[in-house]
Amino acid sequence: MNPAEIPTTSVSELPTDDLVLLDVREPDEWAAGHAPGAVHIPLGELPSRTDELAELPDDRPVYVICRTGGRSARATAWLNAAGLADAVNVAGGMKSWQTEGRPLVGDHEGVAPEVL
Incomplete structure (x- = not known):
């Protein structure tokens, strides 16, 4: 797929209700800080975890x-080529998420969440 054909949106344009967010970063990045309610499947594991991908809502x-x-x-x-989801890339990623002031949670107790 041509990069220009990849559906993309910015953090500021993300819906505030019923947001389905799939985080494809590595486990250490996820543990340091991620969006509340996000689903975590590292990029390299997507092909082997299609059963979990099939559980994502297909109505949005x-x-x-x-x-x-x-x-x-x-x-x-x-995801789009495989027909597994109506996927949209979030431009700027978690760095933009943090810059926009969106909430972050981390897995390390007593340590403020951060984007690695």
């Missing part, structure tokens, strides 16, 4: 996010 877009937008663009292209 799945927004795919990584650190800055590169890995999520590849994941979006793959």
Whole structure:
């Protein structure tokens, strides 16, 4: 898929209700800080975890996010080509999520969440 053909949106344009967010970053990045309610499947594991992908809602877009937008663009292209989701890349990724002041949670108790 041509990069220009990958559906993309910005963090500021994301819906506030019923947001389905798929985070494709690595486990250490996820643990440091992620969006509340996001689903975590690292990019390299997508092909082997199609059963989990099939559980994502099919009545609305799945927004795919990584650190800055590169890995999520590849994941979006793959998900759409495979027919597994109506996927949309989130431009700027979690860095933009943080800049926009969206909530972050982390897995390390007593440590403020951050985007690696």
